Amino acid sequence: MNGFSFSGFCCLFCCPPCPGRIAAKLAFLPPEPTYNFVLDEKNNKFTLDLSQRAEWQYLPRELDQIEVFFARSSRGNRIACMYVRACPNPKFTILFSHGNAVDLGQMSSFYLGLGSEINCNIFSYDYSGYGVSSGKPSEKNLYADIDAAWQALRSHYGISPEKIILYGQSIGTVPTVDLASRYEVGAVILHSPLTSGMRVAFSNIKRTWFFDAFPSIEKAPRITSPVLVIHGTEDEIIDFSHGLAMYEKCPRAVEPLWLEGAGHNDVESYGQYSDRLNQFINVDLNQSNT
Template sequence: MNGLSFKELCCLFCCPPCPSSIASKLAFLPPEPTYSLTPLADDSLKYTLNLTERSEWQHTSRELEYIEVFVCTTSTSRNNKIACMYVKTSPSDKFTILFSHGNAVDLGQMSSFFVGLSTRINCNILGYDYSGYGASKGRPSEKNMYADIDAAYQVLLSRYQLSPNHIILYGQSIGTVPTIDLASRREVGAVILHSPLMSGIRLAFPQTKRTCCLDVFTSIDKVPQIKSPVLVIHGTDDEVIDFSHGLAIFEKCPRTVAPLWVEGAGHNDVELYSQYLERLKRLIKTEMVAS
């Protein structure tokens, strides 16, 4: 999420053309693409991943073998083709994470993190780029985000033949918005909400207590419909999405596991704390089995 000045917020909410315009101005900052996909000549369904210097790749070329990239063979419900990245570091992985990344990054920048995370927690990962990000077509919007994650979810069901209870939804920052929306409509193995926000207006105006017709990303109203176990992760010193958002989301979820409140962590460094990986491993190894 990006910060706006008081003047910009006044212009945005006092004279808004529509809620979707608010969402676009408030949330979406697609970066200059850090990768490209080249279709193989002998197979139109397979692609080669080409990373630029901006992707910040931190692993060896051998580890690229863990990554499969492709474009959804069917468009989303809003007629956009989205790019996907499937990371498989172990053939025995039981669960797969459907990862909705944060703002201002794309799959190229997330690739290194995906490989490292998959290796450390022994779990496959399917990442995707929102419409207008990376190699995905279309433009960023709230409605497109919901269509994008639906398409990625269908990839796991059809292409990889996964059952819903073997899918873990993971949303980070703005990525918690489509994650919560999907989880409120589908049963999955578990849901991880990393630095979630209650809603757009509540983020801009912290004193807001109720949802109004101009609000966007109204996750706080959807979490009560989530039937799967939910792990909420938030840094107590988050300077972008205040810690109070994580607390409120946690309190609204009807079926939660013990949250991870990372003392002293901000918005972009929770993963650097040792308890982060430990908590994810516990969810996958014990709490997923128990659920």
């Protein structure tokens, strides 16, 4: 997400655009697709076909752990979905909303590794205009996209809400917070969350304007599930203050993970990251249910 010049600031307040335009200017950077969905000979099942841009050297048995298909959003877009069977007896299924400038092809190897490390299967999707999902990125599409993913996960695999953990990373925290404010689930993980689009662009803004995009800070108090917030203290894209604010607004927030010295794109490289996820899943959630 990029900052604005003073003239841009004036334009926003003197002639404020619609939230969709703020969202488009601040947030969406879909990469060149790194994968495709290929129909089998009987035309009844898709398989994942990764390009070299996905940068993953995989074995056939690893690809066999991944199921892919399309869901249809309420706004008419075809949403690419991926189900990663990372472990034989998963404790939960993670509904993962990924960060910016990546797609399912680039994330697939990470999902396999993460799922096996925390004993969870992972279900993910590409936003409208990302990967092979149709349409264009927009705030409204973002909310419709996660709804389509949620319904697909529930209907295709019969997983109950209390067995689903919503995980949002960066821009992915926006649809995650929106869904979590409307459904009670097993838990929520907010990784480098943003409070709102305007607050990312202008750090001194303390209120939510009517034309603001991604107003997650206003939805956080309605989340009834346990929430783990993760943020790097040296995040150069979404300031650490956003993580603090979201932590304070979530009624059932557990002990957060503040990674000293971590930026926006290296949180996963810290050992405390997987340790805290395992503690959250195996300890914190058990305590919250007793």
